[in-house]
Amino acid sequence: MRKFRIAIAASILLLAGMVGWLATEINRSQRNLSDQPFGVAFALTGQDEQPITEQALRGRPALIFFGFTHCPEICPTTLYEMDGWLKEADPAGDKVRAFFVTVDPERDTPEVLAEYVPAMSDRVFGITGEPAEIERVLKGYRVYARRVPTEDGEYTMDHTAAVYLLDGQGRFRGTISYGEEAESAISKIRDLIGKG
Template sequence: MRALFAALIVVLGVAGAWLGYEIYRQQESTSEEPYGVAFNLIDHNGQPITEDAFRGHPTAIFFGFTHCPEICPTTLYEMNGWFEALGDEGKNIKAYFITIDPERDTPEFLRDYITGVTDRVVGITGEPDAVRAMARGFNIYFKRIDTEDGDYTMDHTASVILLDSHGRFRKTIAYGEDTESAISKLRDLAGT
């Protein structure tokens, strides 16, 4: 019985190691491809913008909405602080705020919202179906939540996604992550 139990442990260990290797190999192969999907939207100045905006330089992207009560304004404020702390080290990183509420977030409204906090972030909006397809293509969770007063809010992924200069996924900065950790991740990203 002990021999059977030991053999079972060995088989499970080998299977676990193989599964771990396959997951690692798959992640490595997909990490060489640009992250997300092709899109054709507009920036907060009303100019067309595509996935090409995420190439040729490191990129930080955040999906949110202007009527957000806490997470989005906090993240914008923190991003501004991170870039200020990085100074010239982070000057090549481009940052984008992609709305998940395009019905309310017109280019003008998005521009006023963002530039009231920072000049380092460009807003992205567009036709609702195109915005939603882009968010889904970047594996962003979002859901409209109706409120009792007849209005609505949005539940959504609250991480900043970091892409290298080829548009490949590198890391995320979680909402509420320690400032030094976030700055360190951006410093590493700046060299990619």
């Protein structure tokens, strides 16, 4: 019986040690992930027809929303709401940047974005690019996007509807969910600005 108790105690100590090691490793890997810029390097095109890279997401905090111009509700609503959040959290417009990256580059040319995005907000900048490069960026930023055929022979896009929050070093700092209360969204943006 004594040997059995010793074996149980040793097993518990071993298990506790393994759990402690695993917790340490998880914390270390999360810390390392949060210390690195989020996403991937990219070479895309802005709504002004000029090249744009991931460096646009450095220096100041950034909001990124992935959507498309033919979107019936989620995208225009989110862009309109982003405009209000940004004007409340950063009235001068010099502390945070905001980007709308298309998930539908075949239809969303720079010219289309230059007309669509400013109609929703003068605080958000549209980005497009070659379909293969957009696909690579979507994967790198862990964005879900899928073309869905419609009955009229056209298509729509299913896609992630959250706004990504990145700090001034391009590190992931959270999201704003579609339909989130304005007060919560503004608070998150202010907090992001505070962290730089």
